Amino acid sequence: MIVKLAWKNIWFKPLNTILSIILLTASVAIISLLILLQEQFEKQFSSNIDGVDVVLGAQGSPLQLILSSVYQVDAPTGNISYDEAKTWMKHPFVKSAIPLAFGDNYRGFKIVGTTPDYLEKYGATVSEGKLFQKDFEVIIGSEIAKKLNIKVGDKFFGSHGDAAEGEVHEEFAYHVSGIAGPTGKVIDNLILCNIPSVWAMHDAHEHAEENPEHGEEGHIHFEGDEHEHHDHDHQAETSEQGKEITAVLIKFRNKMGFVTWPRLIAQNTKMQAASPAIEINRLFSLFGIGLQALQYLAYGIMLISGISIFIALYTTLKERKYEFALLRVSGASRLQLLNLVLFESILLCVVGFIFGTIVGRVALLLISSSTDQEYKMTFNPFAFVWEKEGILFLAAIFVGLLAAAIPAVKAYRLNISKTLANA
Amino acid sequence: MTLSMIQTKNLAFSYSGKVNFNFPDISLESGQVLLITGGSGKGKTTLLHLLGGLLKAQSGSIRIGDTNIESLSDKNLDKFRGKNIGLILQQSHFVEAFSVLENVVLSSWLATGQKAEEKATSLLTELGLADQMTKLTSRLSIGQQQRVSIARALINEPQLLLADEPTSSLDDENAFKVADLLSKLSKEYGAALIIVTHDQRLKDRFSNQITLL
Numbered sequence: 001m002i003v004k005l006a007w008k009n010i011w012f013k014p015l016n017t018i019l020s021i022i023l024l025t026a027s028v029a030i031i032s033l034l035i036l037l038q039e040q041f042e043k044q045f046s047s048n049i050d051g052v053d054v055v056l057g058a059q060g061s062p063l064q065l066i067l068s069s070v071y072q073v074d075a076p077t078g079n080i081s082y083d084e085a086k087t088w089m090k091h092p093f094v095k096s097a098i099p100l101a102f103g104d105n106y107r108g109f110k111i112v113g114t115t116p117d118y119l120e121k122y123g124a125t126v127s128e129g130k131l132f133q134k135d136f137e138v139i140i141g142s143e144i145a146k147k148l149n150i151k152v153g154d155k156f157f158g159s160h161g162d163a164a165e166g167e168v169h170e171e172f173a174y175h176v177s178g179i180a181g182p183t184g185k186v187i188d189n190l191i192l193c194n195i196p197s198v199w200a201m202h203d204a205h206e207h208a209e210e211n212p213e214h215g216e217e218g219h220i221h222f223e224g225d226e227h228e229h230h231d232h233d234h235q236a237e238t239s240e241q242g243k244e245i246t247a248v249l250i251k252f253r254n255k256m257g258f259v260t261w262p263r264l265i266a267q268n269t270k271m272q273a274a275s276p277a278i279e280i281n282r283l284f285s286l287f288g289i290g291l292q293a294l295q296y297l298a299y300g301i302m303l304i305s306g307i308s309i310f311i312a313l314y315t316t317l318k319e320r321k322y323e324f325a326l327l328r329v330s331g332a333s334r335l336q337l338l339n340l341v342l343f344e345s346i347l348l349c350v351v352g353f354i355f356g357t358i359v360g361r362v363a364l365l366l367i368s369s370s371t372d373q374e375y376k377m378t379f380n381p382f383a384f385v386w387e388k389e390g391i392l393f394l395a396a397i398f399v400g401l402l403a404a405a406i407p408a409v410k411a412y413r414l415n416i417s418k419t420l421a422n423a
Numbered sequence: 424m425t426l427s428m429i430q431t432k433n434l435a436f437s438y439s440g441k442v443n444f445n446f447p448d449i450s451l452e453s454g455q456v457l458l459i460t461g462g463s464g465k466g467k468t469t470l471l472h473l474l475g476g477l478l479k480a481q482s483g484s485i486r487i488g489d490t491n492i493e494s495l496s497d498k499n500l501d502k503f504r505g506k507n508i509g510l511i512l513q514q515s516h517f518v519e520a521f522s523v524l525e526n527v528v529l530s531s532w533l534a535t536g537q538k539a540e541e542k543a544t545s546l547l548t549e550l551g552l553a554d555q556m557t558k559l560t561s562r563l564s565i566g567q568q569q570r571v572s573i574a575r576a577l578i579n580e581p582q583l584l585l586a587d588e589p590t591s592s593l594d595d596e597n598a599f600k601v602a603d604l605l606s607k608l609s610k611e612y613g614a615a616l617i618i619v620t621h622d623q624r625l626k627d628r629f630s631n632q633i634t635l636l
Contacts, residue, residue, distance in 0.1 A: 001529065001532045001533075001538070005518065005520070005521070005529070008518075008520035008521060009518075009520045011520070012519060012520035322516035323516060323517070323518050323519065325516070326516045326517070326518070327518070327529075327533065328477075328501065328504075329475070329477070329504065329510045330505055330529065330530040330533045330534065330575070331501055331502060331504055331505015331506065331530070331533040331534035331579075332501065332505070332533045333497075333498050333501040333502070334497070334498075334501070335498075336533075416477050417472040417477040417478045420468075420472070420477065420512060420587075421468050421469075421472065
């Protein structure tokens with residue numbers, strides 16, 4: 001009955017109530033959105049780093065190298081010589097090395113030349129069909145298969161570069177030999193083939209084009225440029241001689257490589273060795289400042305909503321003191337009045353929290369669909385980060401208690417005789 | 424000789440030591456009506472609040488039924504008041520967010536923990552408010568509001584019914600109606616009725632009077 005009374009009371013003056021709830025909803029929505037984003041973002045980023053100690057790639061921004069080769073979100077820094085890379089892939093510190101060659105895309109999904117180790121690294125299995133064995137056979141990531149409805153045995157043409165609108169390579173079609181099982185990692189949104197496929201595609205490409213465009217970085221070209229064009233032996237088979245790849249994902253046997261490689265590579269080659277862990281930490285700390293600022297803002301809004309609840313309760317206290325006196329006359333104890341006021345405030349906060357949690361998730365759903373289009377990265381709005389959201393809930397309740405404290409005590413200490421005598 | 428429903432002895436009260444009241448002893452049996460009259464500032468409302476347990480007397484004792492209310496703790500006094508004392512005020516106050524019926528039911532719940540909805544409905548019907556039960560109290564006329572507060576005061580079948588200027592804001596028709604209802608219902612429910620008033624219409628109607636000097 002006290003709860004019912006509190007509930008009816010907060011809706012009896014809807015304007016005050018709605019203002020308080022809107023403020024609370026806004027703050028809870030922002031905070032829960034940030035919590036979910038941060039958590040899932042970091043999880044996605046961290047899970048993709050697993051098993052990669054350094055990335056070997058062309059010189060340039062190390063962060064760009066990591067983003068392009070590990071997360072497939074940025075343009076690559078450039079190409080490296082496969083010959084040169086191979087000597088380092090055989091280095092005694094190296095436990096495993098996975099070469100990557102970026103070439104084309106199919107409707108915005110990157111086609112990556114690599115080895116079957118790449119699938120293994122992400123723990124991906126071949127759920128349908130079989131692994132790529134011959135040139136132009138591809139394995140489709142599970143998300144792509146779902147979104148584009150591709151089945152084993154399908155054929156498609158890739159587009160040049162990483163833009164879906166790129167020039168279509170019509171010389172060779174890719175055959176879908178298999179579909180990878182879902183992993184929740186970047187591999188779900190990639191099309192994988194062997195490296196010679198990428199080379200072959202672009203060999204043919206360069207021959208077909210009279211005046212091929214060169215200079216876009218990150219795209220597989222023949223080692224030689226125009227001046228060497230005439231010297232090509234027109235062999236159908238692609239040899240590894242003089243070919244380029246984009247990056248190599250390296251895992252070391254021990255920590256030594258981690259320490260020594262970045263300098264070793266920088267001094268002896270034109271390549272760089274970038275550590276994903278370090279770069280991603282750097283990225284997060286950059287993000288972190290922005291996220292923290294937003295979070296402070298949101299807690300600020302929550303404080304304001306607390307003040308709004310306080311003002312609403314305090315100003316209505318004058319009108320309501322007769323009601324309180326009356327409740328006392330009817331047998332309500334002081335404590336019941338105290339509880340009533342606290343309840344009203346907490347009810348507001350709970351309603352605000354529920355709305356905020358819902359709004360935050362709707363926002364995440366919208367963000368997710370846009371990041372999905374642009375970066376092939378999705379967020380799950382139905383996930384709960386119990387610990388952090390629990391703290392948020394407690395914070396909301398605390399704000400409610402704090403806002404109601406003074407009005408509740410005033411109700412508790414109300415002098416009924418005086419109140420009624422002055423009526 | 425039957426034990427009276429309410430009995431006071433040597434009641435005294437003072438507001439911060441400046442204004443002192445000494446009240447005559449009161450003894451009333453169930454079903455009886457007592458009018459307390461007197462000029463402004465003579466302590467009519469103070470006496471009523473003492474009887475209702477809203478104020479603590481400086482000295483003297485009040486016995487209602489077989490309970491000495493000055494011996495009760497604050498919390499027990501709240502409970503006792505809810506169950507045994509019905510209070511009707513000059514101006515009716517309600518829980519504005521609740522309907523007429525809910526207001527009456529709330530009183531039964533606060534006093535006993537039970538929601539006496541059927542009883543509230545029959546009481547309100549008896550008071551001619553059958554059509555008004557689902558309305559908000561602010562939609563009612565002052566006369567109707569006064570009848571709702573009578574229903575609220577009676578819902579727990581109190582031993583003592585206290586009314587503070589129940590008719591002062593009513594026109595003649597409503598004042599007589601309220602006076603009739605009060606005396607009829609207090610008899611029906613076996614409550615002692617004490618009315619504080621300076622309303623001549625009530626003085627003419629009830630003969631058992633005490634005047635505070």
